[in-house]
Amino acid sequence: MDSRATEVLKQGDKLFSDKGQIDSLWQEIALNFYPERADFTDQRSQGEEYADHLFSSYPSMARRELANLMAASLRPRSDKWFSIHVDNEEIDERDQERAFLEYLTDIQWRAMYDQGTGFVRATKQADHDFASFGNAVIKYGPNQNLDGLYFRNYHLRDCAWTENAEGKVDCLHRNWAPTARQLVEQFPKTASSDAKNAAEKDPNKEMKCRHVVMPSRLHKLKNSAGKEFPFVSLYVERGTDTILEEVGLRYFCYVVPRWQTIANSVYGVSMATMVLLPDSRTLQVMTRTLREAGEKYVDPPMIAISDAIRGDIALYAGGVTIAEMEYDEKTGDVLRPVTQDRSGFPIGLELAMALREDIRQGFFLDKIQLPEAGGDMTAYEVRRRLEEHIRASSPIFEPIEQEYNDPLCEGVFEVLRQYNAFPMDQVPESLMGADIQFQFRSPLSEMAEQREAESFVDGMQRILMPIAEIDPAQMEQVNLSMAVRDAMRASGWKQKWFNPVEAVEQKRAQLAEQQQLAEAASGAGAAAGIAETGGKALQELGKAGVEV
Numbered sequence: 328m329d330s331r332a333t334e335v336l337k338q339g340d341k342l343f344s345d346k347g348q349i350d351s352l353w354q355e356i357a358l359n360f361y362p363e364r365a366d367f368t369d370q371r372s373q374g375e376e377y378a379d380h381l382f383s384s385y386p387s388m389a390r391r392e393l394a395n396l397m398a399a400s401l402r403p404r405s406d407k408w409f410s411i412h413v414d415n416e417e418i419d420e421r422d423q424e425r426a427f428l429e430y431l432t433d434i435q436w437r438a439m440y441d442q443g444t445g446f447v448r449a450t451k452q453a454d455h456d457f458a459s460f461g462n463a464v465i466k467y468g469p470n471q472n473l474d475g476l477y478f479r480n481y482h483l484r485d486c487a488w489t490e491n492a493e494g495k496v497d498c499l500h501r502n503w504a505p506t507a508r509q510l511v512e513q514f515p516k517t518a519s520s521d522a523k524n525a526a527e528k529d530p531n532k533e534m535k536c537r538h539v540v541m542p543s544r545l546h547k548l549k550n551s552a553g554k555e556f557p558f559v560s561l562y563v564e565r566g567t568d569t570i571l572e573e574v575g576l577r578y579f580c581y582v583v584p585r586w587q588t589i590a591n592s593v594y595g596v597s598m599a600t601m602v603l604l605p606d607s608r609t610l611q612v613m614t615r616t617l618r619e620a621g622e623k624y625v626d627p628p629m630i631a632i633s634d635a636i637r638g639d640i641a642l643y644a645g646g647v648t649i650a651e652m653e654y655d656e657k658t659g660d661v662l663r664p665v666t667q668d669r670s671g672f673p674i675g676l677e678l679a680m681a682l683r684e685d686i687r688q689g690f691f692l693d694k695i696q697l698p699e700a701g702g703d704m705t706a707y708e709v710r711r712r713l714e715e716h717i718r719a720s721s722p723i724f725e726p727i728e729q730e731y732n733d734p735l736c737e738g739v740f741e742v743l744r745q746y747n748a749f750p751m752d753q754v755p756e757s758l759m760g761a762d763i764q765f766q767f768r769s770p771l772s773e774m775a776e777q778r779e780a781e782s783f784v785d786g787m788q789r790i791l792m793p794i795a796e797i798d799p800a801q802m803e804q805v806n807l808s809m810a811v812r813d814a815m816r817a818s819g820w821k822q823k824w825f826n827p828v829e830a831v832e833q834k835r836a837q838l839a840e841q842q843q844l845a846e847a848a849s850g851a852g853a854a855a856g857i858a859e860t861g862g863k864a865l866q867e868l869g870k871a872g873v874e875v
């Protein structure tokens with residue numbers, strides 16, 4: 328046993344013990360909104376039906392729609408949803424620098440969406456965890472062959488983490504249960520003798536392990552080289568307390584997005600499911616009651632006169648029930664349905680529909696959809712509706728961009744730079760040492776950029792052009808070259824589509840020169856015409872005998 332491994336495992340056990348009540352809460356949320364993930368405290372068997380305890384699928388469907396909209400809105404596969412920038416805006420907008428940063432963006436985009444990275448699958452699973460529980464865990468880094476990236480989402484049940492003084496997750500413990508064969512294949516030199524024996528005799532036996540990533544100040548590497556890295560990654564085999572791998576990292580290889588954090592807790596909460604849990608439970612009970620009531624109306628309970636019926640009661644299609652011929656039917660039918668009061672059924676339906684609408688609003692499905700713009704609305708009214716939509720959608724999109732997309736893209740950028748995926752020998756000198764930042768295309772940013780472009784067009788059409796007809800000098804109020812470029816960038820234009828800024832000045836000078844030449848040619852033509860006319864006049868005077 329390694330004492331250092333024992334200490335790390337002890338720290339992780341304490342974190343998992345403190346997290347027990349949260350796992351119970353997540354289990355209850357999963358049972359109501361994400362039944363496929365309801366194995367926090369219960370053990371699931373293969374082939375078990377996940378949702379047999381539910382009477383209404385609407386809460387799960389609403390969660391599914393929100394998670395799908397997150398991916399479609401913030402990480403659309405058909406569009407480059409992120410772009411690389413630097414913190415200095417003046418440098419960032421220069422032609423050469425902007426073109427190089429877009430080139431880096433293309434490299435990272437291809438690396439993330441390359442076949443085999445698992446990026447789409449990992450983020451898809453994480454989106455549903457984020458929508459359901461307000462937390463998700465994604466691990467990223469190079470694949471085993473070191474020829475590409477690899478992403479994977481992990482169950483929240485198996486992860487526990489802590490924050491640093493700035494409120495950022497920088498220490499994560501993850502339980503891991505590979506088979507003995509997998510463990511020995513990945514760590515052939517450091518696996519314990521127990522694992523090696525199991526790999527030979529029972530290769531499918533699960534081996535309990537743990538992966539821990541923490542700041543190097545909390546765990547010093549045995550070699551001095553560890554001082555160069557801000558983080559340490561440890562794989563530990565539990566039971567034997569064997570350190571399987573101990574390496575330094577330049578980046579924290581986990582992304583832990585949290586939707587909404589509360590004081591005194593390192594775990595986030597979902598802004599949707601936490602407030603909708605009572606509504607979901609009520610809807611399940613109400614749906615069960617309404618379905619039972621509907622079944623009784625369609626197939627009602629019966630009253631039978633036992634002395635008047637001979638044999639069995641046949642309540643099925645084509646069935647025959649035999650009654651005594653002497654029975655006096657004036658006292659009532661021998662077989663009749665129980666009278667029921669149906670007046671409460673419409674009220675129950677109204678309450679159920681009201682609960683469905685509350686769940687829909689609780690998942691922000693009424694706010695994510697773009698507002699309708701009528702044909703009789705002015706551009707000002709449309710813009711105001713878009714601004715209101717931006718404010719309503721901010722609670723969803725802003726945390727995802729800041730807690731999810733941004734650390735994921737920054738971490739991947741660091742991995743690619745560490746493994747020399749970028750042509751750093753081509754970096755413009757002005758970008759040396761600049762802080763890299765990421766900007767993301769989302770419905771919020773797209774509407775903000777669209778509003779910027781529309782403001783330019785609207786200002787030109789409604790204000791500047793009418794005034795310029797009265798006073799042409801007012802056109803000098805606008806730097807058209809700068810304004811047009813900004814408006815086109817806001818519309819999504821890439822830097823490689825632009826000519827250099829100097830091309831506009833060259834074209835302007837060329838047009839001015841052509842105009843001068845045209846004016847000069849026009850003046851020369853007029854002078855030649857005058858001279859020709861004058862010469863003819865003199866000739867006519869000479870023919871007339873007039874001395875000139």
